[in-house]
Amino acid sequence: MSLPKIDPTSTVTWNKLQAHFQSVKEIQMKDLFAQDKERANKLTVQWEDFYVDYSKNRLTEETLSLLYQLAKEVKLDEAIQSFFSGEIINETENRAVLHTALRANKSDQICVDEKDIIPNITEVKKQIERFSAQIINGSKKGFTGKAFTDVVNIGIGGSDLGPSMVVGSLEYYKNHLNTHFVSNIDGDHVNEIIKKLNPETTLFVIVSKTFSTQETLTNANTIKDWFLSKNSNANQETVSKHFVAVSTNIEKAKNFGIDESNIFPIWDWVGGRFSLWSAVGLSISLSVGFENFTKLLLGANKMDAHFKSEAFDKNIPVILALISVWYNNFFNSETEAVIPYSQYLNRFSIYLQQSFMESNGKSVDRNGKPISYQTGSVIWGQPGTNSQHAFFQLIHQGTKLIPADFIGFTESLHGNNIHQDRLISNFIAQTEALLNGKTKEDVLKELEAQSLSSEEIKKLMSFKVFEGNKPTNTIFIKKLTPESLGKLIAMYEHKIFVQGIVWNIFSFDQFGVELGKQLAGKILKEVKNNTFVNHDASTLNLLQYYKNLT
Template structure:
C-alpha cells in the first residue's frame, strides 16, 4: 500500500453525491436486504444464536460501497487481516503481534496451543476455588485499570444478573472511595483479591492492591498474600511482590490490555459464572473471528461497519459516534467501547510514523435506552450535530416480568431509528424534526455468554478494520503515558512545570 493509492480512492469517494436516506430507500427496493445480514453460530451444548446487522439507515449506497471496497484493497486490508491471525507484526511501534484472537482459538497453531494451556490452568484454579481449596470464597475484589478492569466489569455485569457463583467487585480508580466501597460490601474472611496488571507495576493498580492486603490484615486474615491471585504477563514480578506461583495466571505479552478479556484477565468472569459460560463467551467470539476471516467486502459485518464509520468521520465530518444499548445488561458497553475504539484509533500518525491525512477515531459515547431518550436524544433529533448512532437490542428479554416491558423497550428502540431517519416537518420551528439522521442496528437473538463474546469480538474487528482503512496502528497507546510520567515527576518533586500546575499543587497542599 502507498499513500497515493489510498488518496486516489478517497478523492473518488469524496466526489460521490450525497443523497438523503429517504431518497436512498425510494430508489432501491432491495436496500434493506443489501445492507442487512444475519450472522449465526453454534455454541456446543447451547444451540444456535445469531445477530442481525442492519446498516440500511446509513447513507451507504452501491457507489460508496464500491469505493470503500476499493479503499480496503488499496489499504491492504486482506493482507493485514491475514497478518493479524498469522501472528505477524501488526504492532510495528512495539515490534509485536496481537494474539488476543488465539486466546479464543483463532490464530497460529502454536499460539492457540499456548492459549489453551493457559486457559486450562485458569480453569483448574477456578474449579479449585469453587470446591473450597482456598476456604470459603464469597467475594472477589478485582483490581485493575483500563482494559484490565473494563472488560471484566462489562462481562460480570452482563452475565450475573440472574446468578453469580462469587460476588465480584471491580475496582480501577485510585480514588480510595472506590476501594472502600468494595470493602464495605465484602466479608474479608471470605474475600479473594485479584490483581490484574500486564506489567505488575501499574501505579494505580499496585497502590490499590497494597491497600487491599492491608485491609485483609487489619480484619484478621492471617495470610493476606495467600488470598491474592495475580493476572499478569510478568509472573516474575508477581512472585517478587509475594504471590505464590500456584495463584499466578499468566497471559502472553502479545495480548494488549484492551483486548485481554479472553485471557486470564477474564478470571473474575469465570469465577463469577463458571468456566462453561466463560468458554461459551470465547466460542461466540471465535464465531465472529471466523466470519471476519472468511467473508469479503461489504458482506463482512465488521468491515461494513468500518465503511460507515469512515464515511461519517472522513466524508461527513462527524466527530462523534453514539452507542445505545436497549438492554440493561449492556449498561457498561459504551464505557468499554470508548477505550477499545478511542485508545486504539485515537492517533495522529500512520503506522509508519507519518502524519495522517484525515480524521481518525471519532469520540465514542452513549448510554442505555430508554433512559437516554429523556436525556441526550434531544440533541440527536434536533441539534446541530450530525451523530451516527448504533442501537443494540435483544429479541429475548433479560427479565421475567410482564412481556409488556420488553415489548415497550424494543418498540422504543426501533422508533428512535425510524424517527432519526424520517424526521417530521412542521411550520413551528421548535417542533420541526429535520430527519435524515443515520443509525445502525445490531439485533441479537438472546444476550447470553456466547452472544456477549460475539458482540465484543465484532467491535474488536470493526476497530481493526477502521485502523487498516486509515493506515494506523491500533495496538499501541503511547498517548496514555505522558500524563502518568508527569504525575510521577510531580510526586517526586522533579521537573519544571507551568505556573498553573505549580499553583494547583500548592492549593492542594501537595508542596
C-alpha cells in the same frame, strides 16, 4: 510481512469518494427508500443470530462499492491475513497482535517466534478452569477455613473495563459469588468497596501485566494492609490464600505474597484493551463459571472466522467500519453513539470508549508522518430507553451529525414480554424517528388538533420540526448469551482493526496513555518533598494550592 503503509488520501478511490460525496452529501434517506423498494433487504446482513440493518445511512450502492474498493486499495485483505497469522503488526512495540488466538480452536496452530502458542493458551485455560471450580464449589477456602463469598478484581484500563463490562452484561448467568471491581486510584473508591467485605471470605485478583501499574499496586497494597489489619491471626503467609495475580512478572507477584501456583500468565502479544479473553478474564470465569467463559470465547471465535473469510460486502465488521470512515472523513462527523437496549449492557459503551479511542486516537501514520485527515471517533452512549430521556435531544434536533449504533435483543432473559414489547417498540421507533424526523406539515396538523390559534401555531412551528435524515445501524441479536456477547465484542474489535488499516495507523500501541503517568510519578515525588521545579505557571499554582490545603 508488515502491514501495508498506504496513505488513504493518495489512493484513486479516496479521490473518487470525495467527488461522490459532493453529489450525495445532501441526499435524503427517505428518498433512497422511495427510489428502491428493496433497499432495506439489500442493505442487511443476517449471520447466525445477528441481523444487521445498515440501510438507514446516508449512502448509496455506489458509495458502498467505492468503500469496498478503498478497502481493497489499502490492502485490507492482506492486513487481515497478517493479523491472524501472528505477524509483527504492532511494529512500534515489535509485537504480534493475537488476542484472537486466545479464543482459537485447540486444533489450530498459531506461531510466535516459530513456536506454536496454542498449547500454552490451552494450559492457562485449564488453570483457570481448575481454580474457578475450586472457588465456586468451595473446596478452596480462605485462611480461616471458610468458603469464599466475594471476589475483588484489582486492575485498571483493560484489566478492569473488559472484565467488569462482561460480568455486568452476564449478570443473569452469575453464580453465588459477589464480584467487585477496584480500579480508580481514588482512595475513596477502594475504601467504599472494602468496607462492605469480610476479609475471611474474600478473594482478591490483582491484574497487572507488569505488576507495576501505579493505580493497581497502590490499591493492592491498601487492600493487603486492610486485610492484615482485620484479623490478628492473618500474616504474610495467609495472604497467599486470598490473593492471586494475573501477570507476566512472577517475581514481583511472589514478593507481594502470592503463591506461584496462583499466578496466571499472560503474554506480550495480548494488548490490555483486548485482554478479557485471557487470564485477565479470570474474574469472569469466577463470576459466571468456566463453561460460560468458554461460550464467550466461542462466540468471539465465530466472529473471527466470519471476519477473516467473508467477502467485504457481507462482512459485518468491515461494513460497519467503512460506514464509520464515510461519516468521519467525508461528513466530518467526530462522534458515534452506541445505544444498547439492554440494561445488562450498561457498561458496554464505556468499554468501547477505551477500545476505540485508545486504539485509533493517533495523529502519525504507519510511515511515521503527521496525518492530514481525521482518525479515531469519540465513542459514547448509554442504554436505551434511559438515553432517550437524556441526550437524544441532541441527536434529534442538535446541529451535530451523530451516527448511532442501536443494539437490541429479540428475546428477554426473564421472559417479561410486556416489558420487552415496549422496549423493542422504543428501539425500533427511535431509528425510524431519526430517519424520518417530523415535517412542517406533520407539525401543523398536530398543532391544529390542539385548537391553538394561528399566532400560537406560528410561534411553535419551528421548534417542533425535526429534520430527520439522522443515520443509524440496527444490530438485532436473538438473545443476550455468553456466546452472543462474545460475537458482539469481537465485532467491534474487528471494526477498530479495519478503521486502523484504512487510516494507515498502528492501532495496537498506546503511547499517549503513558505520558501522563510518567509526569504523575515526577509530580508525586515533588509533592512528597514539597519542592516543585520546571512547571508552567498554571501547574505550579495548582500544586502550591493543593499543598497549602493539605
